[in-house]
C-alpha cells in the first residue's frame with residue numbers, strides 16, 4: 517500500500533516516514549530485548565549469514581528504529597532496542613496456511629508469545645518451531661477444551677481454520693462447513709480476549725466477517741474497528757502481477773484492491789497504481805481477470821491438494837506485522853482490509869484503511885473517487901454479489917444465536 521509502515525520482520529513493506537514517538541511497548545514488557553545496532557545485527561536476527569531481508573526492507577527497519585530511538589530514553593542510536601511484547605494466537609495453526617504463518621510470526625521481533633491452536637495435532641508444529649532461537653515463546657493448544665487458555669490476553673487472533681477449495685469449487689461452496697467453524701471460534705474470542713484484533717482468513721471471507729460481527733454483537737463485545745477480513749493476498753497478487761506485466765521493480769508497486777474477496781468482488785484499482793503506470797484496455801482486462809482469479813490459479817495448479825497456503829501465509833504475516841506496528845504506536849500504517857465500512861451503501865467493504873492502536877482509525881474513501889469507466893462498472897457489478905454474501909453470513913449468525 518502507499519504508506520504501509522516500515523516492517524519489523526519486513527514482509528513486503530516500504531519505508532515509514534511517520535513513526536511517532538513510541539514508548540516501545542513500555543506498558544507491556546516481557547524482558548526480551550533484541551538489539552539492532554548495525555546492519556550485521558539485523559542480519560543475524562534470523563541466524564542466517566545473509567539475511568532474507570531485502571535491501572530496502574532492511575533500510576526501512578533501521579530507519580524506523582532510529583526514529584524510535586530518538587524519542588525513547590531507553591534506547592540510544594548505538595544500541596537500538598525493540599521489545600518483543602505482543603501475544604498472538606493462530607487458530608487452525610496445523611494447516612496449510614497455519615504452519616508457514618506460524619514460522620513467519622515466530623520470526624517477528626515484536627511477538628513475545630505465540631499460541632498455536634488446532635483441532636488436529638499441533639504439538640509437533642509447536643515443538644518444531646520452538647527450536648528456532650527467536651524471542652517468542654511457542655505454546656500448543658489442541659481441541660476445544662484448550663481454546664480458552666489459548667486465547668487469554670492475546671493481542672491479535674489470526675483465524676485460518678477451516679476447509680480450503682478444490683478445483684471447480686467457489687469460495688461460497690465452503691460456507692456450510694466454515695461458517696460454523698468461524699462462529700464457534702469467534703464465540704471463544706468474545707469470551708476470552710474481546711479486545712483483541714481479529715484477522716479472519718477463513719473463506720468465504722465475504723460471509724465469515726459478517727458472521728463474526730454478528731456473533732460479537734450477540735456477545736455484546738463487537739468493536740468494528742478491530743474486526744478485519746484479510747484481503748492482503750489480493751493486494752500482494754495485484755502488485756506482483758502488475759510488476760511482472762510492466763517490468764517494474766516489485767518493491768515499488770502499490771495497487772489498491774477494493775470490494776470483497778471472491779471472483780468479481782475483488783476489484784483492483786489499476787488506475788491508482790503507484791508509481792503511475794499507463795495500461796492499455798487489453799492490459800486492464802487481462803490484469804483484472806488474473807487478479808480476480810489468482811486464488812483459482814493456485815487451486816487448479818494444486819489439483820485437489822488445496823488452495824494458496826504459502827503466499828497466503830506471507831500476506832497474513834504482512835497484515836499481522838502492520839497490525840503489531842500500529843499497536844506499537846506507529847502512526848502511518850495502511851493496509852487494504854474487508855471491514856465494516858460506510859464508503860459504499862454496503863455494510864462491509866474492502867478498501868485501504870489506516871491502522872492505529874485502537875484498530876481502524878480511518879477508511880480511505882478517496883481511493884473510490886475519480887475511477888475509470890471500467891472500474892465504475894466493476895464496482896457496480898461487485899456490489900450485487902457482495903451484498904448477497906454479506907446477507908447470507910448475517911442470516912446464518914442470526915438464525916443460530918449464541919448465548920451471551
Ligand SMILES: NC(=O)C1=CN([C@@H]2O[C@H](COP(=O)(O)OP(=O)(O)OC[C@H]3O[C@@H](n4cnc5c(N)ncnc54)[C@H](O)[C@@H]3O)[C@@H](O)[C@H]2O)C=CC1
Pocket residue numbers: 607608609610611612613614633634635636676677678679680681690694697700701716717718719720721746747748749750777822823824825828
Ligand atoms: N483470505 C484469503 O485470502 C485466503 C483464505 N484461505 C482460506 O483459509 C482457510 C484455510 O486454508 P488452509 O490452511 O489451506 O486449509 P487446511 O485444511 O490446510 O488447514 C485448515 C486447518 O484448520 C483446522 N481446523 C478445522 N476446523 C477447526 C476448528 N474448528 N478449530 C480449529 N482449527 C480447525 C484443520 O485441522 C486444519 O489444520 C480456507 O478456508 C481457505 O479457503 C486460503 C487462502 C487465501
Ligand SMILES: O=C([O-])CC(=O)C(=O)O
Pocket residue numbers: 680681687719749810811812814815823824
Ligand atoms: O482461492 C481460494 O480458495 C483461496 C483464496 O481465497 C485465495 O487464494 O485467494
